[in-house]
Amino acid sequence: xxxxxxxxxxxxxxxxxxxxxxxxxxxxxxxxxxxxxxxxxxxxxxxxxxxxxxxxxxxxxxxxxxxxxxxxxxxxxxxxxxxxxxxxxxxxxxxxxxxxxxxxxxxxxxxxxxxxxxxxxxxxxxxxxxxxxxxxxxxxxxxxxxxxxxxxxxxxxxxxxxxxxxxxxxxxxxxxxxxxxxxxxxxxxxxxxxxxxxxxxxxxxxxxxxxxxxxxxxxxxxxxxxxxxxxxxxxxxxxxxxxxxxxxxxxxxxxxxxxxxxxxxxxxxxxxxxxxxxxxxxxxxxxxxxxxxxxxxxxxxxxxxxxxxxxxxxxxxxxxxxxxxxxxxxxxxxxxxxxxxxxxxxxxxxxxxxxxxxxxxxxxxxxxxxxxxxxxxxxxxxxxxxxxxxxxxxxxxxxxxxxxxxxxxxxxxxxxxxxxxxxxxxxxxxx
Numbered sequence: 184x185x186x187x188x189x190x191x192x193x194x195x196x197x198x199x200x201x202x203x204x205x206x207x208x209x210x211x212x213x214x215x216x217x218x219x220x221x222x223x224x225x226x227x228x229x230x231x232x233x234x235x236x237x238x239x240x241x242x243x244x245x246x247x248x249x250x251x252x253x254x255x256x257x258x259x260x261x262x263x264x265x266x267x268x269x270x271x272x273x274x275x276x277x278x279x280x281x282x283x284x285x286x287x288x289x290x291x292x293x294x295x296x297x298x299x300x301x302x303x304x305x306x307x308x309x310x311x312x313x314x315x316x317x318x319x320x321x322x323x324x325x326x327x328x329x330x331x332x333x334x335x336x337x338x339x340x341x342x343x344x345x346x347x348x349x350x351x352x353x354x355x356x357x358x359x360x361x362x363x364x365x366x367x368x369x370x371x372x373x374x375x376x377x378x379x380x381x382x383x384x385x386x387x388x389x390x391x392x393x394x395x396x397x398x399x400x401x402x403x404x405x406x407x408x409x410x411x412x413x414x415x416x417x418x419x420x421x422x423x424x425x426x427x428x429x430x431x432x433x434x435x436x437x438x439x440x441x442x443x444x445x446x447x448x449x450x451x452x453x454x455x456x457x458x459x460x461x462x463x464x465x466x467x468x469x470x471x472x473x474x475x476x477x478x479x480x481x482x483x484x485x486x487x488x489x490x491x492x493x494x495x496x497x498x499x500x501x502x503x504x505x506x507x508x509x510x511x512x513x514x515x516x517x518x519x520x521x522x523x524x525x526x527x528x529x530x531x532x533x534x535x536x537x538x539x540x541x542x543x544x545x546x547x548x549x550x551x552x553x554x555x556x557x558x559x560x561x562x563x564x565x566x567x568x569x570x571x572x573x574x575x576x577x578x579x580x581x582x583x584x585x586x587x588x589x590x591x592x593x594x595x596x597x598x599x600x601x602x603x604x605x606x607x608x609x610x611x612x613x614x
Contacts, residue, residue: 321391
């Protein structure tokens with residue numbers, strides 16, 4: 184660990200234990216954005232990147248202080264717990280090597296369930312959520328500036344922290360800035376998903392909202408990647424649908440019908456539309472479509488507990504290790520790690536969060552609260568859309584689960600219209 188990284192790591196460790204409840208989430212954001220992912224410590228043979236160690240300390244803090252979920256366990260929470268249990272069980276059917284097996288899976292569980300749990304605990308109402316989004320807007324502003332400079336001068340300032348390259352990736356003449364993150368696509372995806380959150384606080388603090396909008400857009404542009412641009416477009420499209428949100432369910436079903444129709448009329452499966460999208464002149468959309476194809480073809484190899492070998496799925500494509508091809512799909516990655524059950528549980532958690540957004544947004548609650556929930560839902564939608572073309576890992580996973588945790592808390596809060604939410608939710612999901 185570099186001296187600068189060690190200093191930040193020390194302060195984050197102290198503050199996550201001692202800070203007030205509403206400041207604790209910001210410590211996690213700092214550990215994700217200002218300490219590069221390669222920095223961390225090893226305990227009893229287990230690797231703890233800085234952000235993972237901070238999350239573990241955060242969980243310890245909640246146990247020491249008796250901080251709990253203010254609204255009790257909700258259905259998405261139970262799905263996340265079930266996913267963690269299944270993933271650990273499935274991991275014992277994998278090789279006990281780096282990137283596989285119980286030790287690796289335990290780390291992923293800390294990243295996902297740990298961050299989800301902490302944001303469920305720390306952000307328990309609308310005021311705390313708005314304050315968090317405002318502060319995160321300010322924290323992302325320097326990241327956006329540094330990534331802009333990185334693209335302009337072809338030098339990553341965060342390389343002084345270690346574990347990220349000095350010079351950014353250049354593909355087809357375009358410089359792809361990555362800042363402190365593991366890859367330009369991950370950096371851009373984080374910026375794209377934050378854009379709707381910045382819009383959500385427009386009525387609460389317009390100046391901070393503008394800073395968040397500019398920062399998130401700059402991060403997307405600096406990453407010079409098609410996926411984040413499409414993710415940003417998905418988030419904006421969902422935001423524009425605000426006035427027609429009462430038709431959300433109909434649009435959902437029409438989308439399914441439309442996909443089936445395209446599957447019938449196209450020569451190739453409809454998911455090959457991904458291969459036709461190239462917004463930067465250097466997209467690898469065909470690779471992503473072909474990956475889906477191969478995942479279906481080799482279904483028998485991974486459906487039960489996942490698989491330790493995918494390199495033969497795409498022999499002419501890129502690989503990330505001796506045994507694995509580059510799994511550029513977050514959902515497929517869950518399947519590779521834990522089988523069909525793992526993939527299904529993750530999709531269920533996302534779907535339930537979006538369902539909360541839909542129910543809350545068409546109720547008769549205060550308009551500004553509805554719009555905040557809708558904006559957070561748009562962030563979830565943006566992440567969900569880009570997950571078809573990128574597999575989140577490292578600190579980027581934290582940003583994926585933050586809006587899902589927030590929505591689960593806010594949309595299930597006791598309100599004057601609680602009977603509407605509870606009744607409609609129970610009708611759809613209780614057995």
